[in-house]
Amino acid sequence: MAALVNFLKSKIVGRHQDRCLILGIDAAGKTTFLYKCVLPYETITTIPTIGFNVETIKVKDSDLTLWDVGGCDKIRPLIRHYFSPGMAILFVLNIHDERLAEAMEELGYQISSATRDFDIGFVGIMLNKQDLPNTTPELREKCRKEVEGIMSSYTSRLKWRIFDSNGLSSVTGTGVQDVLHGIYDGLRGWVPDPQAESVDKPVVALPDVILTRDDLLKRIKSLRETKGTIYRYPDTYLDKMKNGKLETWDHGDHLFVASVILHKVLEDPSQTTTPQQPVFAAVDIFLEHLLSMLQEAPGKFRNTAHRTLTTFWVYQVYLAMHRFEEPAKKSALSGWPERFFFMLEQNPDLMNGRLWQDYYSKNYLFSPKAKDNLVTPDVQHLPSIDSGKPTTQVSGYNTKRLEEDYNARRIKRWAYATLQTVKATNARRGLIVKKALSELQQDTIRQRAKSPTLEPYSETQAYFWIQIVHAGMEGILKKSPTLDFARVSYDTIEILYPDAFGQDDLWKQYYAEADWKGLAARVNFIPPKRGKVIPNFTPALVLEENWKLAVSEVHIPTLEELTQRANYISSYEVKKEDPTTESTPSSSTPMDVHTGQFREEDDDDDWVEVQDITAKASQVKISEPERLPVEPAGPQTWQDQAELIHQVFNKLPKTQSQINHSFISRIAYDQVNTSWSRLTYDPVNRTWSRPPNTTQTSQIHSQVTKKTFWVRMIIEAYIDTYGVFSELDIEISLQDFLSKNLELCWEDLWMVYYNELTWKSVTADEMILGCDRKQLKSVRRWKERAPWPGL
Numbered sequence: 001m002a003a004l005v006n007f008l009k010s011k012i013v014g015r016h017q018d019r020c021l022i023l024g025i026d027a028a029g030k031t032t033f034l035y036k037c038v039l040p041y042e043t044i045t046t047i048p049t050i051g052f053n054v055e056t057i058k059v060k061d062s063d064l065t066l067w068d069v070g071g072c073d074k075i076r077p078l079i080r081h082y083f084s085p086g087m088a089i090l091f092v093l094n095i096h097d098e099r100l101a102e103a104m105e106e107l108g109y110q111i112s113s114a115t116r117d118f119d120i121g122f123v124g125i126m127l128n129k130q131d132l133p134n135t136t137p138e139l140r141e142k143c144r145k146e147v148e149g150i151m152s153s154y155t156s157r158l159k160w161r162i163f164d165s166n167g168l169s170s171v172t173g174t175g176v177q178d179v180l181h182g183i184y185d186g187l188r189g190w191v192p193d194p195q196a197e198s199v200d201k202p203v204v205a206l207p208d209v210i211l212t213r214d215d216l217l218k219r220i221k222s223l224r225e226t227k228g229t230i231y232r233y234p235d236t237y238l239d240k241m242k243n244g245k246l247e248t249w250d251h252g253d254h255l256f257v258a259s260v261i262l263h264k265v266l267e268d269p270s271q272t273t274t275p276q277q278p279v280f281a282a283v284d285i286f287l288e289h290l291l292s293m294l295q296e297a298p299g300k301f302r303n304t305a306h307r308t309l310t311t312f313w314v315y316q317v318y319l320a321m322h323r324f325e326e327p328a329k330k331s332a333l334s335g336w337p338e339r340f341f342f343m344l345e346q347n348p349d350l351m352n353g354r355l356w357q358d359y360y361s362k363n364y365l366f367s368p369k370a371k372d373n374l375v376t377p378d379v380q381h382l383p384s385i386d387s388g389k390p391t392t393q394v395s396g397y398n399t400k401r402l403e404e405d406y407n408a409r410r411i412k413r414w415a416y417a418t419l420q421t422v423k424a425t426n427a428r429r430g431l432i433v434k435k436a437l438s439e440l441q442q443d444t445i446r447q448r449a450k451s452p453t454l455e456p457y458s459e460t461q462a463y464f465w466i467q468i469v470h471a472g473m474e475g476i477l478k479k480s481p482t483l484d485f486a487r488v489s490y491d492t493i494e495i496l497y498p499d500a501f502g503q504d505d506l507w508k509q510y511y512a513e514a515d516w517k518g519l520a521a522r523v524n525f526i527p528p529k530r531g532k533v534i535p536n537f538t539p540a541l542v543l544e545e546n547w548k549l550a551v552s553e554v555h556i557p558t559l560e561e562l563t564q565r566a567n568y569i570s571s572y573e574v575k576k577e578d579p580t581t582e583s584t585p586s587s588s589t590p591m592d593v594h595t596g597q598f599r600e601e602d603d604d605d606d607w608v609e610v611q612d613i614t615a616k617a618s619q620v621k622i623s624e625p626e627r628l629p630v631e632p633a634g635p636q637t638w639q640d641q642a643e644l645i646h647q648v649f650n651k652l653p654k655t656q657s658q659i660n661h662s663f664i665s666r667i668a669y670d671q672v673n674t675s676w677s678r679l680t681y682d683p684v685n686r687t688w689s690r691p692p693n694t695t696q697t698s699q700i701h702s703q704v705t706k707k708t709f710w711v712r713m714i715i716e717a718y719i720d721t722y723g724v725f726s727e728l729d730i731e732i733s734l735q736d737f738l739s740k741n742l743e744l745c746w747e748d749l750w751m752v753y754y755n756e757l758t759w760k761s762v763t764a765d766e767m768i769l770g771c772d773r774k775q776l777k778s779v780r781r782w783k784e785r786a787p788w789p790g791l
């Protein structure tokens, strides 16, 4: 059956569309394996995966999507969400792991739960880390035997295989391609004979009639003819709807009402503080009107109120308005219903009442859960406002693009570190830049020995980017005149002002490719194309320029505001635990001796078991953005953020030598699993309160996407600042940590990574959803060299 599912999929799409879930306990080498497949010539540096990574690669005639799920046992209950019929599982084992028994137990658990719920296409078990010196034939044999012991009971129902080629290693890459081909072959084991009669023979549904653009335009024409007059008075129309006095209520009417309500919402600036807020506001108004209509005229219309479907259509109309409004401004359109019909003609797909089929499966969309709550699509992601194209959460890796970006960003990062030094020391710019250039040159030579895809050192490129970064910094200073760049990391700038230093391919505006990459440019600085002047000041752009097309400004705190908050948070005293709202004790197993202890921040002499702290874990508050006041964040939200950061930070080791993979991974998932309170915001009194039954908060509705995101952001920033790449071993303070990662003090940071529709959906409460605006990855590359040595 599993092979049949794969077979059918390939028939529909042309290429095989395969999925493989990579499982195994923490530090087994899953992420290293994934990125070795994607970037075979790179040295892969990972950090513990909090949540998951997903990449699509090509294997023969298949697009194989690999899901690498963080390995800590705490994520177990969430893993089942990533199972799907016909998929493969690759279980990665570190054959040297002192926790091998735990790993084997995990293998048994995962395979039994996967086979119980789904039809698994193939299971591969990879005996990893065979590059390590104490790898012996006996050790391999012992592992193989243990795996066989677990898997033998599945032989009759499941295709499985052990990958154990000599020297198999995610780090060196030996045998990695064979594993990929093994998965491909495993999934291709059986192809049904299309001629053969079978009881199982699938009933392939005939596709719906495909509507052409002409069909859709005809529908618009007919709508204009029949409804043009009634639509002339939108307010009267809405009143009639509310009172159940409409003659008809069909698809065109839906679109018209959505469009009118959206226009009304957009006129009110308080409803437009975030990019998708107008959609949520319009959906509420729409449903209110609909319910009233159904109540006033019972039995007259067939419809019921359906939150997901209404959100889908309102969002589609909103997107259409985005695409349409810009040129419309110039052509001085005014009045209804022309405004509406023009918008439709620009976006005729809206007239296809079955448009939702591209995004949702029928069973899922018409489930009770989707009726009452907003759920995210299960077929493909909704298009994003920014591009109009579906968001690419599960995107293939564009290696070439990655290389180009890497080259540009590496030099931008270098330029930033150089200019930070100039500003901090007030030294002569020329001297420092000269010294930094020679360091960049030497470092490039060293790195090219390891990574041949890195572009050679180029004096022109270095000078170009240093000027652009300087211009960006001047732009930021115009906005935040007292800013001290020494306290702001490159990463913070990049998150808050992604365009401050220009797109990575900005150089194309100034140089022809041959000049930019040519030999002459390497040796000496060559000037840009005729008529092009490199700017000395760039207005620092705030997030996602396109957001502003139809919404007013999102409040993004300035760097001063963030510094102010960082100071507030560092000196914030976490409230004493309220005995009535004690959290449930964690059920984690004890840590091993090396990692079982850490220094609690405010009690220097006391060494505490992590276990105890976890049990005491205070309840963390997550801002519920939909309920936030419209005004810029006030002290209440700072306080929420302070408690959140303190809770996670207090669990982390306070000296760098204690930072290790398993420890961090364990802390991360303890935090994700801690029952964080669901707070409700009272907009009248501007206070937050806990619902009375907080102590019984079920693990299912526990905001896992929000928790995972914040834990991930804090821990990743922590590792990047003090972890694997740092050579110093210093005492770590919260103040130092926050001053280097100011973006963490911004409670709406999630908006950089997630669309609001995704973030606020009930689906995000129940499972960890991947970022659909900007990807996070648990591999590090660009951060490797910062701050620049010697500066």
Ligand SMILES: Nc1nc2c(ncn2[C@@H]2O[C@H](COP(=O)(O)OP(=O)(O)OP(=O)(O)O)[C@@H](O)[C@H]2O)c(=O)[nH]1
Pocket: 024, 025, 026, 027, 028, 029, 030, 031, 032, 033, 046, 047, 048, 049, 050, 069, 070, 071, 072, 128, 129, 130, 131, 132, 168, 169, 170, 171, 172, 661, 665
């Ligand atoms: N020697 C050796 N080390 C490896 C190999 N694969 C991974 N490692 C190292 O093991 C550590 C953990 O690797 P990851 O790939 O991050 O492990 P993971 O399974 O993704 O861990 P989680 O994300 O916590 O689930 C890193 O230090 C890797 O460099 C291997 O084949 N050989």
Ligand SMILES: [Mg+2]
Pocket: 030, 031, 032, 046, 047, 048, 049, 068, 069, 070, 071, 778
């Ligand atoms: Mg990982």
